[in-house]
Amino acid sequence: MSNNMNEIEFPTVRYDEWKETAIKALKGKPFESLFTKTIEGITLQPLYTQEMLIEKLGDELExxxxxxxxxxxxxxxxxxxxxxxxxxxxxxxxxxxxxxxxxxxxxxxxxxxxxxxxxxxxxxxxxxxxxxxxxxxxxxxxxxxxxxxxxxxxxxxxxxxxxxxxxxxxxxxxxxxxxxxxxxxxxxxxxxxxxxxxxxxxxxxxxxxxxxxxxxxxxxxxxxxxxxxxxxxxxxxxxxxxxxxxxxxxxxxxxxxxxxxxxxxxxxxxxxxxxxxxxxxxxxxxxxxxxxxxxxxxxxxxxxxxxxxxxxxxxxxxxxxxxxxxxxxxxxxxxxxxxxxxxxxxxxxxxxxxxxxxxxxxxxxxxxxxxxLQSALEEVYKTRIQQVETRKHSLIGTNIYANPADALQTVTNPLYADIKRLAIPFETLREQYAGANVKIGILTYGKLKDFKPRADFVEGFFATAGVVPVKSGEIESIEDAKKWLAETDADYVVIAATNEQTKEIVPALLESKKENLILDVAGKFPEEEQEWLSKGLNGFIYLGQNIVEKLSALLESLKEVQR
The missing domain is CATH 3.20.20.240 (Methylmalonyl-CoA mutase)
Incomplete structure (x- = not known):
C-alpha cells in the first residue's frame, strides 16, 4: 500500500454488505433496533446512501x-x-x-x-x-x-x-x-x-x-x-x-x-x-x-x-x-x-x-x-414530558447524571417563568424533597462488583431529586442484612443485589423489617412481585420507570409514615 494519502483508495462497500456486518455486531438484536422514530412520526435510518436519496427525491434533489x-x-x-x-x-x-x-x-x-x-x-x-x-x-x-x-x-x-x-x-x-x-x-x-x-x-x-x-x-x-x-x-x-x-x-x-x-x-x-x-x-x-x-x-x-x-x-x-x-x-x-x-x-x-x-x-x-391546535400541541407536549420522565429522552444533569449537590434554586427570571420546560417536573421534585427531610438508604448485598451496577442506578435515580442515599456497604449474610435494616435510621431503603441474591434475601427481610420502614427492590421481578407486595414490599425501582411518578408517590408515602 502506498504511504501517500492522496493515492490511497478504499474499497466501495454496498449497503447490503454494511447491513450484514451490522446485524452480526447486534448479536441477536433485530436490525430494526437501529431505526429511530421521531416525535413527528419520521423514521430515521441508521445509514443513508446516495441511492436512497435519489430514490426519495429523484429530479427534485437539484x-x-x-x-x-x-x-x-x-x-x-x-x-x-x-x-x-x-x-x-x-x-x-x-x-x-x-x-x-x-x-x-x-x-x-x-x-x-x-x-x-x-x-x-x-x-x-x-x-x-x-x-x-x-x-x-x-x-x-x-x-x-x-x-x-x-x-x-x-x-x-x-x-x-x-x-x-x-x-x-x-x-x-x-x-x-x-x-x-x-x-x-x-x-x-x-x-x-x-x-x-x-x-x-x-x-x-x-x-x-x-x-x-x-x-x-x-x-x-x-x-x-x-x-x-x-x-x-x-x-x-x-x-x-x-x-x-x-x-x-x-x-x-x-x-x-x-x-x-x-x-x-x-x-x-x-x-x-x-x-x-x-x-x-x-x-x-x-x-x-x-x-x-x-x-x-x-x-x-x-x-x-x-x-x-x-x-x-x-x-x-x-x-x-x-x-x-x-x-x-x-x-x-x-x-x-x-x-x-x-x-x-x-x-x-x-x-x-x-x-x-x-x-x-x-x-x-x-x-x-x-x-x-391546542389539542395537537398538548398531545405532543405530554409525549415529550413522558419521554423525559422515563429517560427515553435524556436531559443531562436533570433526569440523568444529575448533581445532587446543586444548591436549591429559589430565584426565577420573570421573563421566562411561563415557559413549559421539560425539566420543571424534576425541579419541583428537588424542592419537595428538600423540604421533606427524609432519610433514604441502599442496602447493598453481596460483593461490590455484584451490587454496584444497581446501587449506582438507584443513586442516579434519587440524584434527580437532589437526594444522596446512605449505602450500607458490603453485606454478605442475611443476618447482617437484617441487623443493618433494624439499626438504620433511614425512612426508606432500596435493596440492591443481583437477581438471585435479591430473590434469596427479600422474603427474610420482609418478615423482620420495622413496621414503618418503607422497603423497595432494585430491578424487575414479575414472578415474585405479587407475593412480595402482599408481604409488605412497597415496590420496585427499575430502568424505564417513570421517575417523577415513582418519586412523587414515594414522597407521599414517606409523609404518611412521618405523621
Whole structure:
C-alpha cells in the first residue's frame, strides 16, 4: 500500500454488505433496533446512501438544493443578543457594551424595563444606529418609533416580534409581519407543526396585505432551535423550500426572507447550569449550519438571573462559531448530505400537508379557536414530558447524571417563568424533597462488583431529586442484612443485589423489617412481585420507570409514615 494519502483508495462497500456486518455486531438484536422514530412520526435510518436519496427525491434533489441556496436572505450571520438590566442605567450600559463587542442585532424584550419618555428617547438613538429585534408584549415601547425623526426613519432596520402585526408607517426597512413559531414551540410543537404554523401565519398576513410583494417585504420567520442537531438543521432548510412553494401558490416569485433563530429554553434547567451552555452551543451551531440569518443565544443562567459573564459567553458563542467554522463562506453547509437532504424533504412533505389542513379548517385563527391546535400541541407536549420522565429522552444533569449537590434554586427570571420546560417536573421534585427531610438508604448485598451496577442506578435515580442515599456497604449474610435494616435510621431503603441474591434475601427481610420502614427492590421481578407486595414490599425501582411518578408517590408515602 502506498504511504501517500492522496493515492490511497478504499474499497466501495454496498449497503447490503454494511447491513450484514451490522446485524452480526447486534448479536441477536433485530436490525430494526437501529431505526429511530421521531416525535413527528419520521423514521430515521441508521445509514443513508446516495441511492436512497435519489430514490426519495429523484429530479427534485437539484431543485431543493438550488432553492435553499437562492433564498439566503443575508451574506453574513449576525449575533442578536438580548439586552438585560435591572434599571435604565444598567440596561443602556449593557446595550452600549453589547454593540461594541460584536452584537450585530440589538434584541430587547419589552418587559425588561418600565418604559417612559426618558428611556424611550435614549432607546431611539440606538435604534437609528443599529439593527434590532423587539419582542413587543406591551405597546408602550412602540412609542419609540414616534420619537425617531422623520428624515432618518428610512435608515432604521429591524424586526418586531408580536402576537399581531404592528402597523408602522414611514419605516420601509422594519419588518413587522413575523411568523413567530416560538410560542408554539414552548407549547410542545414538533418540527412539522412549527413549519406548518409558520406558513399558516404567513397566509394570514398575505391575505390582509395589498399585494404579495408588499407582504413579503415586511415578512420574516422566527424559530426556536432545539437540541436535536440534524433535525433542526433540516427544519431551517425545509422552511426555504416551503416558502418557495407558498409563494408559487400566490403566483409570486419567492424572494429571500430573513430567518431569525434563538436557542430553545425548552431543555434548559435551573440545575447543573453549565450543561445549558452546551445545549445552547449545540443549538446555535445547528442554526448556523441550517442557514439562519440572525441567532440569539440565551445565557446558561437565564432562568434565574444572567450575569455579565454568562451574557458575554452567550454573545461569543455565535461570534466564535462563525469565525472558527467559516460558515459565512459557505452558501449551504449541509447541502448534499444524504441524511439531511432526505430529512429536509420529509419535513417539507409533512409540513405542507399539515399547512393545507390548517387552511382547509379556515386558517390559523379558526384552527386555534376551534381548540384543534391546542389539542395537537398538548398531545405532543405530554409525549415529550413522558419521554423525559422515563429517560427515553435524556436531559443531562436533570433526569440523568444529575448533581445532587446543586444548591436549591429559589430565584426565577420573570421573563421566562411561563415557559413549559421539560425539566420543571424534576425541579419541583428537588424542592419537595428538600423540604421533606427524609432519610433514604441502599442496602447493598453481596460483593461490590455484584451490587454496584444497581446501587449506582438507584443513586442516579434519587440524584434527580437532589437526594444522596446512605449505602450500607458490603453485606454478605442475611443476618447482617437484617441487623443493618433494624439499626438504620433511614425512612426508606432500596435493596440492591443481583437477581438471585435479591430473590434469596427479600422474603427474610420482609418478615423482620420495622413496621414503618418503607422497603423497595432494585430491578424487575414479575414472578415474585405479587407475593412480595402482599408481604409488605412497597415496590420496585427499575430502568424505564417513570421517575417523577415513582418519586412523587414515594414522597407521599414517606409523609404518611412521618405523621
Amino acid at each position: 431543485k431543493q438544493v438550488s432553492t435553499i441556496r437562492s433564498l439566503k436572505a443575508s451574506d453574513s450571520i449576525q449575533a442578536a443578543q438580548t439586552i438585560y438590566g435591572d434599571n435604565d442605567e444598567q440596561f443602556f450600559a449593557h446595550l452600549k457594551d453589547s454593540v461594541e463587542r460584536g452584537n450585530g442585532i440589538v434584541t430587547i424584550d419589552s418587559r425588561v424595563l418600565e418604559w417612559n419618555d426618558e428611556n424611550l428617547n435614549e432607546l431611539a438613538k440606538y435604534l437609528v444606529e443599529y439593527p434590532f429585534k423587539l419582542f413587543v408584549h406591551e405597546n408602550r415601547i412602540l412609542d419609540v418609533f414616534s420619537i425617531i425623526p422623520f428624515e432618518v426613519r428610512e435608515k432604521v432596520k429591524g424586526y418586531i416580534v408580536s402576537k399581531e402585526a404592528v402597523e408602522l408607517s414611514d419605516y420601509p426597512n422594519v419588518r413587522t409581519f413575523g411568523a413567530d413559531t416560538v410560542p408554539y414551540h414552548y407549547e410542545g410543537a414538533h418540527v412539522v407543526q412549527e413549519l406548518a404554523l409558520s406558513l399558516a401565519q404567513a397566509a394570514k398576513y398575505a391575505e390582509k396585505s395589498e399585494s404579495f410583494e408588499s407582504f413579503a417585504n415586511k415578512f420574516f420567520v422566527h424559530f426556536a432551535i432545539d437540541t436535536h442537531f440534524f433535525q433542526e438543521i433540516a427544519k431551517l432548510r425545509a422552511f426555504k423550500v416551503l416558502w418557495k412553494a407558498f409563494s408559487k401558490a400566490y403566483n409570486a416569485e419567492a424572494v429571500p426572507v430573513p430567518v431569525l433563530a434563538e436557542t430553545s429554553l425548552r431543555s434548559f434547567s435551573k440545575y447543573d447550569i453549565y450543561v445549558n451552555l452546551l445545549r445552547a452551543g449545540n443549538e446555535a451551531f445547528a442554526a448556523l449550519i441550517g442557514g439562519a440569518d440572525a441567532i440569539t443565544v440565551y445565557p446558561y443562567d437565564v432562568l434565574t438571573k444572567p450575569t455579565e459573564q454568562s451574557i458575554r459567553i452567550a454573545r461569543n458563542v455565535v461570534l466564535v462559531l462563525k469565525e472558527e467554522s467559516f460558515v459565512d463562506d459557505v452558501l449551504d453547509p449541509a447541502g448534499g448530505s444524504y441524511f439531511i437532504e432526505t430529512l429536509t424533504r420529509e419535513y417539507v412533505e409533512k409540513a405542507w400537508e399539515l399547512f393545507l389542513q390548517i387552511q382547509e379548517a379556515g386558517g390559523i385563527d379558526e384552527f386555534e379557536q376551534s381548540g384543534k
